[in-house]
Amino acid sequence: MSSSNSIGSGTMKFAVKTWSNGRARAGLLHLGCCPTPIETPSLLLSTRKGLPLFISPDLLPTLPSPDSNLLQVSPLHFLEGLSMKTISNIGGLNQMLSLHEYGFAAVPRDSIQSLPEASGTNKLGASFETPCGRLLIKPIEYMEMISSMRPQLWATLADEVPAWVSDKRNKISVDRTIKWLDECIALSPTGGAVFGAIVGGSSLEERQRCAEEVARRNVSGYWVGGFGLGESMDERPALLNAVTEALPEEKPRLICGLGLPEEILQGVAAGVDLFESTYIYHLTLGGFALTFPLDRMEIDTPNLASGDVGSDLRKINLRATVFRKDTAPIVEGCMCYTCQNHTRAYINHLLNVHEMLAQILLEIHNTHHFLGFFRSIREAIKAGRFEEFRRDFVKRRCDHLAVAAPDVNFSEARLV
Secondary structure, eight states: OEEEEEEEETTEEEEEEEEOSTTOEEEEEEETTOSSOEEESEEEEEOBTTBOSSOOGGGGGGSOTTTTOEEEEOGGGGGSSSOHHHHHHHTSHHHHHTOTTOEEEEOSOBTTTBEEOGGGOBTTBEEEEETTEEEEEOHHHHHHHHHHHOOSEEEOOOOOOOTTSOHHHHHHHHHHHHHHHHHHHHHOOSSSEEEEEEOOTTOHHHHHHHHHHHHTSOOSEEEEOSOSSSOOTTTHHHHHHHHHTTSOTTSOEEEESOOSHHHHHHHHHHTOOEEEOOHHHHHHHHTEEEOOOOSTTOSOOOOOOTTOTTOOSSEEETTSGGGTTOOSOSSTTOOSHHHHHOOHHHHHHHHHTTOTHHHHHHHHHHHHHHHHHHHHHHHHHHTTOHHHHHHHHHHHHHHHHHHTGGGOOHHHHHHO
């Protein structure tokens, strides 16, 4: 089913172009700095101080464009190093990093190094565990960071809580988040699209209440926070739907904490448009390469050698000795820089001698492949067969795990 709803705000414009069965939707995100609109659902590349963990700026253009032109950054990264005044004097992140055709989405939380710490949060500000120790960030301090960095999109400060907190603590987190939202809006600089934070933990009622309150505010989009903090995959769809049902259709929704392909599909099914994910980072650090097929899961399952520890239908472990003499690319037909220029054997060698180039090449491939996964999702939505695509993807994964059950550690499989 096709339709078009749009919203514009300063440097950002968003339009929903197509609806599939249910809430899944495809749209276009226009950012003033990006010459080409970004199709959604889309992935935000995780960064450390504005750059991907292993990919250098000169290699960023090797990734698919404009799919890779939206970078997620946490302002808390800059609490060490350059001062906010210096970043402001330079002209913001785009000028400082010389990434003039890339959009930055600033979110307080970083799922790798700046994790929300609910027990330390109080009425004055949100607490985070960071490389600099536990820090309390007040709304006025957060907005000073945003003003200096000048991101194209930014989410308001939120009191994110894990799934196991009490109903009372959930209610407090919602009240604080709404209060900080109003303070952030009052302090917001000119330029940059404001994404109102939505929390509520594992409470359907509080999720819905927070979404309804934020929807009344003058914001350009919504950041759905508090996921990936202990909720199960079974309870997540209801929580996501409670939020998206209360939000206007014409504004974009961004989410953190969903990383696995199955989790991304849950978010898309609920109507989420933008995804921050640390999945690529964790895969790359572990020496894994994504290999799952992107064309409706219709190619043969790869034969996995017994020595290929950690490999499955989704990924291969390139540290394994089975790849020591493998002269094939990671994925046949893949157009990424890594697959076009290097072999599995070479990356196996780099990993085993602890060369940093291994992580660079793996992150290039994994990012390219995961962006291809999002492209397949968008094509399925446009063709009106998203639910079929999702069902086939999950079924194939479950069938593979059932066959491999004697050799699979499910707790480890869940992590990667």
